Amino acid sequence: MSYDNQNIFARILRGEIPCDKVYENEWALAFHDIAPQAPTHILVIPKGQYISMEDFSSNASDSEIVGYFRAIGAVARQAGATADGYRILANHGKNAHQEVPHLHTHIFAGRDLGGMLGRPK
Numbered sequence: 531m532s533y534d535n536q537n538i539f540a541r542i543l544r545g546e547i548p549c550d551k552v553y554e555n556e557w558a559l560a561f562h563d564i565a566p567q568a569p570t571h572i573l574v575i576p577k578g579q580y581i582s583m584e585d586f587s588s589n590a591s592d593s594e595i596v597g598y599f600r601a602i603g604a605v606a607r608q609a610g611a612t613a614d615g616y617r618i619l620a621n622h623g624k625n626a627h628q629e630v631p632h633l634h635t636h637i638f639a640g641r642d643l644g645g646m647l648g649r650p651k
Contacts, residue, residue, distance in 0.1 A: 533579040539632035543577060553605045557597030560605045560637075569640025570609050570616070574602050580633040582622045602635055611639035 534540070541547045542559070549561035552572055563571040576598045580586040587595070606616050616639035621628040 533581055534631050535579065537630050537632050539575050539630055539634060540579070543575070553601060553608060555597055555601050555604075557594050558601035560601060563636070567636075568638040568643065570611055570638065572605055572609060572637045574598070574605055574635045574637065576633055581631050582628065582633055583620050584622060586633050602637065606637055606639070609637065609639060611637065615639070615643075617643050 538547060542549045542561070549559075551559065551561045553560035553574075556577070558574055558576055560572055560574040563573050576586060576590070576594060578586075578590060578594055580590060586598070590598070602618060606612055606618075609616075616637055619636045619638065620633065
């Protein structure tokens with residue numbers, strides 16, 4: 531699968547669509563999710579054209595990888611999420627319900643987030 535440079539996150543990175551930015555560094559941009567699933571719900575996206583964690587971990591430079599993951603930590607600290615805990619989530623592909631084909635990590639915090647996954651029936 532090739533990168534779709536018309537996906538919503540690519541358009542946000544180019545400034546074509548606004549976002550409620552909370553953090554930015556050389557490698558990442560973070561902003562509030564438009565449909566929050568928790569009191570704190572922030573998305574962190576790499577500035578490079580990466581579809582998924584698989585693509586990113588295989589093709590990004592060491593500095594991009596370090597800069598991206600440091601951004602996630604900085605955003606969690608800045609949001610005040612570290613004291614009570616937070617969850618990070620990055621979906622990959624159809625079975626994980628990845629909705630935008632640009633790597634993005636969700637940061638959820640601000641309430642008890644419950645168990646990881648529902649138990650199989």
